[in-house]
Amino acid sequence: MPSFQFPIHLLTFLYFSLIAVSTAASRRSFEVGVYSTRNALIDVCNSGNYQIINVVFTVSLGNAQTPEINLIDHCNSTAVDGCTKFSQEIKACQASGIKIMLSVGGGSGKYNLNNFTEATNFSTYLWNNFLGGQSNSRPLNDVVFDGVDITNERSSWDNWSKLGEELGKLYEKQGKKFYLSAAPQCSSLDSSSQSIPQPGIFDYISVQFFGDNLVCQYLNGRFEGFWKFWNVWKTFSADKVFVQMLAGPMAEDMGYIPPDVFRSEVLPELQRSSKFGGVILWSEDIDKGYSSKINPKVCGSVEAASESANEIAEFPMGNNYVGQRGFRSCRGSCVL
Template identity: 45%
Template sequence: MAAQSLVLLLSFLIVALVKQSHGAGIAVYWGQDSGEGTLADACATGNYAYVNIAFLTTFGNGQTPVLNLAGHCDPSSNTCTSLSNDIRACQSQGIKVLLSIGGATGSYSLSSTDDATQVANYLWNNYLGGQSNSRPLGDAILDGIDFDIESGSGQYWDELARALAGFTQQKVYLAAAPQCPFPDAHLSGAISTGLFDYVWVQFYNNLPCQYSSNADNLISAWNQWTTVQASQLFLGLPAAAEAAPSGGFIPADVLASEVLPTIKGSSKYGGVMLWSKKFDNGYSSAIKSSV
């Protein structure tokens, strides 16, 4: 019996270690404020497992794609190619670096399946494992694409996901950043493909489902989101109160005591996403051990 008990205990420990090594992590958005420091500096904090370079603000429907990294660099002057070294530095630490497309104020849309395919080809050749003479971030190969689609219709984003997943020369990680009201108006169809590795839901600037004096609405919405076909689900939060004018900020101690113990029970729990590096002045450090 003692031997059986020991085997059982070892089995539990192995399962626990495997789950831990699979690991929850923190994702962050970087690129929308020149005062947030360099990409390499962000990765060097050791706080992040994923970094979304934000944003490719213009693309699709015949438009010339535009990368907007605020004051960090100017793609039109080819000064963003220097980011290749930073990207490789992040990746050498095991951090996945994705390009975030869309954003709250971008000019983007997809008009057809063919349009989605063209955008996928552009992303592959200019940011992923393909080849182009005009790679805005230089020759570094990003790990994937984040869909932060907040305007327009929900049409053809599923087709874009399928086209990106079709590049077999490289595993293209797919992420999505839907709003917390379920289902998301723009990304529901895309997420339903089951192709997304990470879904970091924006539980902020959304009164019906964000934290507001208690976690009841947030937990209710989180439970709805756990039903989606995605590998991992993340709790998207503002890194400071001023990062989300319409609310949703959760103090680090409250997050650790009231929210994370409940949502971590989900087998799809992947961690926490933060908006954004500009506002993260100690928040990720404060929550890291709880995530």
């Protein structure tokens, strides 16, 4: 009776595939996003480091003034070529699978939302000029952002949540998926007027774990405040909770976490939660390699964000690949 011998290369493939799937199952996938302020958007997208880009605009809003988003940091709508190039960059980024979010609020601009009426009016303005609506004055013509990111540092979150609710109603009528995100400061779950409510309207939030508020920052090698607030925020009523961090060291005591510390001491714990969505970095202009050092989709490791063996490791490299064992993955060389 002839004996059957299983091909050794298939055994090798199955062996490493089991390792890859087992490793992936113990890691939750996550995305890396960034705030883009002034740099060329197409360069930010072509870096391959980000899956979400929040494009920051200066807003004039509230106190009975007509809502206006100033594009001057990105293009000049009154020039001969207007914002044609910027519009083309947005479309190119979206075509490559990157979500381009319209970010409103922040630390600059003359904005406020004083009541629900202003929130409703602003939602209509955003919808008609930058999202799925129609207007004769769309500054970026037929560009449609993938959603809106709200960074409120001025007034009650109740009014901004109302803005989100109104946008949600418009999204439902369109029949296309738009995203709504919020970027609260880490202390915005207390009982103060700046507390953010939990109406369940946000697809995800990115909590600011840096800045002037020292209660939740990584400081002098200590994470007590960071973990205290993360354990509260991970229960927030959004689909996903992102951690917003500095992409580079700024002023002292701002909460910057070095990338090696983040990968070894922070990321494993964050990935224990099914609510962890990823990291949003502030900002692209100070990102000198931080995103590539923490992004599994960039470094091409066996921790790549996928639960599929085909995504992680398609081809075994045998017993010796430059002296090491591993896979040649769809995202690069993965050494085990």
